[in-house]
Amino acid sequence: MNATILVADDDRSIRLVVSQALAQRGHAVRAASDARTLWQWVDAGEGDLVVTDVLMPDGNGLDLVPRIKERRPDLPIIVMSAQNTILTAIRANERGAFEYLPKPFDLDVLVAAVDRALTQTQPEAPPPGNGAEEALPIVGRSPAMQEVFRVIGRLVNTDMTALINGESGTGKELVARALHDFGRRKDRPFVAVNMAAIPRELIESELFGHEKGAFTGAIARGVGKFELAQGGTLFLDEIGDMPMEAQTRLLRVLQTGEFTSVGGRTAQKADVRIIAATHRDLRQLIVQGRFREDLFYRLNVVPIHLPALRERRGDIADLARHFLTKAALDGLASKTLSTAAIEELQRYDWPGNVRELENLMRRIAVLYSEAVIDARMVAESVAAGATGRDGKGGGRHADETLSQSVDRHLRAYFAAHQGRLPAHGLYDRILQEIERPLLNICLEATRGNQIKAAELLGLNRNTLRKKLRELDIRARRPGTAE
Known part of the structure; x- marks a missing residue:
């Protein structure tokens, strides 16, 4: 018209x-x-x-x-x-x-x-x-986050069920909190329960409560999360880890609006808003027979996808400043970010997402006395968070590719050694740093057999021997002394 x-x-x-x-x-x-x-x-x-x-x-x-x-x-x-x-x-x-x-x-x-x-x-x-x-509660100016904000804005004053999907550390509970804190139920309880943190045999009791004598050890009546959240919001985190038996009971609650405690006979009204979240692909779990398809459609009334931090690099500077401000409010030293530090933050892939960035900012606020954060501090702190203070590999970067891992360590090396780099020969020096662990691992895998190690590496045996001499690597069989 x-x-x-x-x-x-x-x-x-x-x-x-x-x-x-x-x-x-x-x-x-x-x-x-x-x-x-x-x-x-x-x-x-x-x-x-x-x-x-x-x-x-x-x-x-x-x-x-x-x-x-x-x-x-x-x-x-x-x-x-x-x-x-x-x-x-x-x-x-x-x-x-x-x-x-x-x-x-x-x-x-x-x-x-x-x-x-x-x-x-x-x-x-x-x-x-x-x-x-x-x-x-949530910071972000990227188009992906703006779409999240628009969905939240439309949902806050409804009781519609929402399913939040995103990698670990992207802020799924923050979104659930925002839906509650800005909505009509904000004066009532917000109850969060992590399905992955509860033993399978206790999940139904944890959610729906239990009557005295309902099972061994039930010496008194237990109040479940549904009862605790009455009038408010129940946030079911990591819903993909919920066992099938509990899924069936949750489906019935969503269908009827009522629940019954374990061992109970009288149904109670479930006056709660349900918000679920997962980092798993629930559709794939359905194919595998590990998640009920009918429950998925009951939960997925309004889907909200949270992007990984590497998909919204334009938000990294605002987020980092936000976390530094929070750290200062918690009593830590007030700090600002240099342009070079922001560029260093934006180059990293953040496998731990927003949670990892917050931890990094707090770590820098504690460990460095300087008022302005530079690229060196960022690179050193990223490397420390990746490997752990004891030098052991951290699970936080388990999904990194070899190229990403090498990139991260090289950036940390350059940031830490600026001004003290060798005048020449850096290419060979870096290659040796990579070759040494590679050759050692291949020799261990072949129990010191140089012929098999050369085949594994795709090298001529004489070439391998030459590299071992240059790097002063001794091929020895497991169990022998140095």
């Missing part, structure tokens, strides 16, 4: 491109640079849809949304903002905006949102929040 669209943004270039894009769709566009003019148009009954920025010279577009909804409840509003935080997304939804678009956005996305707003019935706006400036 052709409509009259009111656009408000103090940036002339944005007004121009938005107006042109909408005009090409056949809409009439009126554009203003301030909130006062927009309100005059709305108050006069003009326009079929509003597209407004948040920050304008004479007011805040978010504050204008409830006034517009009160004056003209059926007028859809699309909010766009460069303040692309989770709170902006949540508040746009709370105040009745039809859609929230973080800047910069693709014009096709805006046009699609306009089409939806003009053809769909708007849902009833949820009650407004208290307006308090809560601390940001």
Whole structure:
């Protein structure tokens, strides 16, 4: 349908491109640079849809949304903002905006949102929040995280079940917390339970409680997580590790809204919102017969995918500063990041994701006295976190490729030895550092047999002997003395 669209943004270039894009769709566009003019148009009954920025010279577009909804409840509003935080997304939804678009956005996305707003019935706006400036629970300006924020903004004031998927350390519990803390159940309990941390035989009792005498050792009635979370939110972390028997009982709760304790006979109402999370591929577990397909569809009402940190490198600097600020609030020394340090952080692949970055920032805040963090400190701390203080390999980097591992160690080596590198011969020196452990491992694998070791390496036997002499490596059989 052709409509009259009111656009408000103090940036002339944005007004121009938005107006042109909408005009090409056949809409009439009126554009203003301030909130006062927009309100005059709305108050006069003009326009079929509003597209407004948040920050304008004479007011805040978010504050204008409830006034517009009160004056003209059926007028859809699309909010766009460069303040692309989770709170902006949540508040746009709370105040009745039809859609929230973080800047910069693709014009096709805006046009699609306009089409939806003009053809769909708007849902009833949820009650407004208290307006308090809560601390940001999740940090990220990347497009992937903006999509997460938009989903959270739409979900906070519903009781819809959500399934959060992402690698370990990406912040799945933070998302679950945000859905609870900014939602209608925020004054009730948030109860988290990790399926992977509970013995299989105790999971049903842990979730649903048990009656006295229900099993050996049940000397008193036990209260389960469903009962503890009544009125609030139950977060089921690592749901992929839940045994099949417990999956069947959880499915029944989701179907009926009631649960029965182990050994009990009377059903209790389950007044809880369920949020589940996993780092596993549940569809693959279904194929393997380890996860119920019907439970998956009950949980996966609204899927939320959290990207790995290596997929949102643009957020690393903001996250690192955020964690340094948290460390300072906890009593550690206040520190800032140099440009070189940020570049070093962005080169690393972060197999432990956001959790690893937070641990690294805290480690640097404790171990270094300097006020400005440089690349050397980052590289040394990354290497220390990877290998452990005892020099043993850490499980945190178990999924690294050989190339990634070598890259990480070389960067740490260069950062630690800047100014003390040899004047020449660095290439041969580094190759020797890699060759030595490789030759030793191959000799151990072949029990000191140089012929087999040469075959394993794809080298001529004489070439292997020459390298062993150059590196002063003695081929010996296991069990013999040095």
